[in-house]
Amino acid sequence: MSDCIPFAAGKSALATLYQHYRFVIDGPGLIKSGCARFSSSLFEIPRTFRFGQIILCTPKLIEELKNTPSAVASPEPWIDQLLQISHVMPGYFPKGGGWPAIAKTTPGLIRGTVYKQLDRYMPSMNEAILSQFRTLEFKNGECAVNCFDFAYSIVARSGSFALVGERLSQNEEYLKAVKEHILGMIMTTRVQFLVPDCLKRYIGGFVSRLATLGTRWDMHASRKILLKHFNARAAEYHDEMGTGFVPDDQGASTESADKPVEIFRWLYESSVLRQRWSYSEVIGEMLLLQFAFIYTTGYALYGALAELARRPEYIAPLRDEIEALFSDGATVSACNRMTLLDSFLKECQRLHPPAAVSAHRVCVKPLELSNGITLQRGTHVGVPSAAIQRSSTHYANPESFDGFRFAKRAAAGTQNTGLVDLSPGYLVFGMGVHACPGRWMAGALMKVVFAHLLVNYDILMPGGASGSLTGSLSFEEFYVPNFVLRIVLREREK
Known part of the structure; x- marks a missing residue:
């Protein structure tokens, strides 16, 4: 990599040390300042104990990255390092085999089932959402809930039905373990990032166990519970394999034209029938899918609920639209x-993404950019999505919340204004062929939650407090939710 690439805040020894520290406690702030200084080029972030995270700022360079083939710049090594799989999930994927083949297959399965057959998932997803609402306890017509936990629990329950089936999505022990395991993985992987690579082979496993030991997010304790339920479900699949369920490459089967595909079942039976993967690889992929879908969608729903609670002027127009379209129930057409x-929802995502950087790639071959800089093999490249989504280049009054911003754009004929649409100014879901394949289900899920919420309740901040959506600290490029933020649901008078 060329030495001409600047650091976000200078390359002196003191400045470099400062950036290592600041990236740990306020990565988004460091990235924002780098974007302000180098908006017409690119810059580097000195990640903790390592270098080589390049942030591309110009539309031209970002478009080049988008169009770069995976054989040159791939997201897979980044995901591997981001989640510290070999240390956090030892034994689930082949050692030294690169990114597991099963993980290359799953995005196509999700696009072929969850996207194309979303209508088949809606009834179960709707019931899972209603089940979570039924756990609420009201006193004098009001119920105060922790905003993040409420959103996170809804997504954990409604997302689990697609992964492991309707019965397990109603199992409280399983759901508790899912939520704790995901948050435990986040904490463990972030602590792992603080360990220099040269020491990981010696103390990585110890650090993984120590990171959440004794906390309510004990990753290893919750994983044992998940494995118990996975093994029991796999035994049921095995017993039923003679009943006619034969999954094809898109997850379809001859069992039922209306029954939604259960991701775990498809993975398990494909591994047994076609011997594509080992059982441990199937379990590893399930743990990764839970992490990828449930936390990110939970964070998005959390941000939208908090914004609605502190902006009650949006309740009436949103409620009117929902009541006009939701009379026939939760359908893809209505959503x-x-x-x-x-x-x-898109405006909430624009202002409250889960991370300051998206569209991560790692150069598996040297990548020559149009500005003459060549990024060497092993270089991490990303896009400053949070800064872009608050840029006046793409948005008028970008720091202001305008809940109907994208509806106005659509009415004016602007393209790609939908929640799941990709565009240069909206990068929450990534870009190009590696964009999030589950975003259609995430969008439908959030709309069904809002439909039931607004039909039955008013939503407000306790005492009229504004409430910050993020905690006092971030961690690297990730925004940490405000875990103590509460909202109030008040039963509507009908």
């Missing part, structure tokens, strides 16, 4: 026609 709600 697709909720243009105001779609716009509101």
Whole structure:
């Protein structure tokens, strides 16, 4: 990599040390300042105990990265390092084999089932959401809930039905373990990042166990519970394999044209029938899928609920739209026609992404950029999505919240204004062929939650407090939710 690439805050020894420290406690702030200084080029972030994280700032360079083939710049090594799989999930994937083949297959399965057959998932997803609402306890017509935990629990329950089936999505022990395991993985992987690579082979496993030991997010304790339920479910699959369920490459089967595909079942039976993967690889992929879908969607729903609670002026127009379109129940068609709600959710995502950087790639071959700089093999490359989504280049009054911003754009004929649409100014879901394959389900899930919420309740901040959506610290490029933020649900008078 060329020495001409600047650091976000200078390359002196003191400045470099400062950036190592600041990236740990306020990565988004460091990235924002780098974007302000180098908006017409690129810069480097000195990640903790390592170098080589390049941030591309210009539309031209970002478009080049988007169009770069995976054989040159791939997201797979980044995901491997981001999640510290060999240390956090030892034994689940082949050693030294690169990114596991099963992980290359799953995005296509999700696009072929969850996207194309979303209508088949809606009834179960709707019931899972209603089940979570039924756990609420009201006193004098009001219920105060922890905003993040409420959103996270809804997504854990409604997302689990697609992964492991309707029965397990109602199992409280399983759901508790899912939530604790994901948060435990986040904590463990972040602590692992603080360990120099040269020491990971010696103390990585010890650090993984120590990171959450004794906490309510004990990753290893919750994983044992998940494995118990996975093994029991796999035994049921094995017993049922003679009943006619034969999954094809898109997850379809001859069992039922209306029954949604259960991801775990498809993975398990494909591994047994076609011997594509080992059982441990199937379990490893399930743990990764839980992490990828449930936390990110939970964070998005959390941000949208908090914004609605502190902006009650949006309740009436959103409620009117929902009541006009939701009379026939939770359907993909109804969700697709909720243009105001779609716009509101997208504006929340624009201002409250889970991380300051997206579209991560790692150069597996040297990558020559149009500005003459060549990024060497092993270089990490990313896009400053949070800064871009608050840029006046793409948005008028970018720091202001306008819940119907994208509905107005759509009415004016602007393209790619939908929640799941990709565009240069909206990068929450990534870009190009590696964009999030589950974003259609995430969008439908959030709309169904808002539909039931607004039909039955008013939502507000306790005491009229504004409430910050992020905690006092971030961690590296990730925003940490405000875990103590509470909202109030008040039963509507009908």
